Amino acid sequence: MRVIVIGAGAVGGVLAALLHRAGHVVAVVARGEHAAAIAADGLHVDGGWGEWRARVSVVGGDDAEAADLLVLATKAHDSAAALGEWAGHDGTAVLVLQNGLGGEQAVRDALPNSPVAVGLALFAVSLTGPGRITVTGPNGLTLGGDADAVAVTEPVLRHALPAELTVTDDILGAQFTKLLVNQVNALPAITGLSVQQTIADEGLRRILATGMVETVAVGDAEGVSWGPIGGVNADAVARIRERGRVAADELARRLATGMGDVPNPASMLQSIRRGRVTEVDQINGAIVTLGRAHGVATPVNSALVELVHGVERTGEHLSPADTLALIAPALPSTTQD
Structure with missing residues (x-):
C-alpha cells in the first residue's frame, strides 16, 4: 500500500x-x-x-x-x-x-x-x-x-x-476520554517539567485534577458517551463525577505510574522546545469553548490556555510555585468540585 x-x-x-x-x-x-x-x-x-x-x-x-x-x-x-x-x-x-x-x-x-x-x-x-x-x-x-x-x-x-x-x-466518546487524559499536557509546557515530575508535585497535581473535573463536567454537558482509552474508561470518569478532585488525583497518579521511569515531555512541551505553537487551543481551549456553550465554568482550563500561550510568546517557563500562585484563584477550596 x-x-x-x-x-x-x-x-x-x-x-x-x-x-x-x-x-x-x-x-x-x-x-x-x-x-x-x-x-x-x-x-x-x-x-x-x-x-x-x-x-x-x-x-x-x-x-x-x-x-x-x-x-x-x-x-x-x-x-x-x-x-x-x-x-x-x-x-x-x-x-x-x-x-x-x-x-x-x-x-x-x-x-x-x-x-x-x-x-x-x-x-x-x-x-x-x-x-x-x-x-x-x-x-x-x-x-x-x-x-x-x-x-x-x-x-x-x-x-x-x-x-x-x-x-x-463511538470515536467521539473516545476523543473526549483522550481530552481527559491530555489534561496532563499543558502543565509540562508551562513548567518545563516532564509529565511524571508534574504529577509528583502536589500543587501542580491539584491544578491537573481540577482541570480533569472541569473536563468531565463539560463532556457530560455535551452528552458524550465516555469511551475507553487505554486504562481510562467510563468507570474512571464516573468516579471523577462522583468524588471530584480526589478521584481525579488518583487517576493522575495512575497515569504517571503507567508511564514508567522514562521522562515523558508531552507534546506541548516538545512544541515549546522547538519554538512552535502548541495545540493547547484544541485541547484545553476546546474544553473552555464547549464549557462556555453549555454554561459550565472552566476557570482552570482557561488559565492553562493563557499560561501556555505566555510561554509560547516568551520561551520562559514558570516554576511550580509561580504556576500554582497564578492559577490558585481558579481552584476550589475543597476537594469536591
Whole structure:
C-alpha cells in the first residue's frame, strides 16, 4: 500500500517508520532540518519498539503520486493549512492522528469526498533531533470514524503497529476520554517539567485534577458517551463525577505510574522546545469553548490556555510555585468540585 504521512513529527514520524518497516511504500511531508535529515538518511527510531532506520521519501502535494491512504498527523491547528495542497487527492481515505479536536472537520472541509478515520495514539514518542524519534511509551491506538476509511486503515495498522489496536464505533466518546487524559499536557509546557515530575508535585497535581473535573463536567454537558482509552474508561470518569478532585488525583497518579521511569515531555512541551505553537487551543481551549456553550465554568482550563500561550510568546517557563500562585484563584477550596 502507498501511504503519505502529512506531518512527520514524533507521532506521524513513528507511524511512517512502522508502516515502512511493515513493507508499505511510505512518503512523508516534513519541514526544515527535520525534512532534510529524513531526505538524506531516513527516519531513525529507537526506544520501546526497537531500533531501525526507515528510508522514506519526502514529498509535497504538488509532486506526490496517488496514494491509498493519507495520514494527517500535523498539530490540529495546522490542519487546514497543511491540507491546502492536497485537493488533488480528494476521495483518498484519510486517517487523522492528532491530539485535540478540529482535524477531522478540517479534512471534511478540504477533501469532501474522502472518508475519514480518526486515530487516538496512546503511545508516547519524542522527536529527539532532526530525523530521530524515540518511543518512550510503547502503547496502542484507538481507531474509529467512517466505515470506508476504517476498512482501509485497520488492516494496515494491525500489520504495522506492535501494540494493541482497538476499533470503536463511538470515536467521539473516545476523543473526549483522550481530552481527559491530555489534561496532563499543558502543565509540562508551562513548567518545563516532564509529565511524571508534574504529577509528583502536589500543587501542580491539584491544578491537573481540577482541570480533569472541569473536563468531565463539560463532556457530560455535551452528552458524550465516555469511551475507553487505554486504562481510562467510563468507570474512571464516573468516579471523577462522583468524588471530584480526589478521584481525579488518583487517576493522575495512575497515569504517571503507567508511564514508567522514562521522562515523558508531552507534546506541548516538545512544541515549546522547538519554538512552535502548541495545540493547547484544541485541547484545553476546546474544553473552555464547549464549557462556555453549555454554561459550565472552566476557570482552570482557561488559565492553562493563557499560561501556555505566555510561554509560547516568551520561551520562559514558570516554576511550580509561580504556576500554582497564578492559577490558585481558579481552584476550589475543597476537594469536591
